Amino acid sequence: MLIKFISNIVGKRLFYKDKIGQLNLLDIGCSNFIPKHFCKFDKYINYIGCDPDDIGLSKTESFLNKKNFINKQLFNVGASDKTQEGFLLIPKKRTGSKVVKKKIKGSKNIKLVKTSQLQDLFIENEANILKIDCEGHEMEVVNGMNLENNSLLCIEVECTINHKGNNQLGELINKLEKKDFFIASIR
DSSP: OHHHHHHHHHHHHHHHTTSOOOEEEEEESOOSOOOHHHHTTGGGEEEEEEOSOHHHHHHHHHHHTTSOOSEEEEESOEEESSOEEEEEEOOTTOOSOEEESSOOTTEEEEEEEEHHHHHTTSSSSOOSEEEEOOTTOHHHHHHTSOTTOTTOOEEEEOOOOOSSSOOOHHHHHHHHHHTTOOOOOOO
């Protein structure tokens, strides 16, 4: 529902500027598939996905080939607060891969790119919607964003509340609220 509301607002805004009403979706952590609430509006969306897991990325590519996004691009990188080398811990089931600070057993070297650089990859304008699903690396991704960009309308963050370690949910909400974003729903 939120995406429909936003697409209507953006469509009207772009219509008055004599541009085609399109949204630019940056999907950070796009391994395996794209959520159906975005696929439902695929014909209005330019899509860029990034994920440092090449196997998950290939599954996303297969999934994308069955959809009608206006433009589709995939990048084998992770997002972060700065461009640097990093490490990805990949569990045996290949779900829930996460960025870790140092090389450990089961991890592989990856490239991390500052989120604001990824926001600028679209052919026309910047990302309007950011979807983040990065298993504990959310604060780094948000810290690397250009939250001042007027093109940015919506940020969807999938966070798992971890009862065993530190949770960054309060810090994440606080940072976004200070930049005039608000919570639309928590599932």
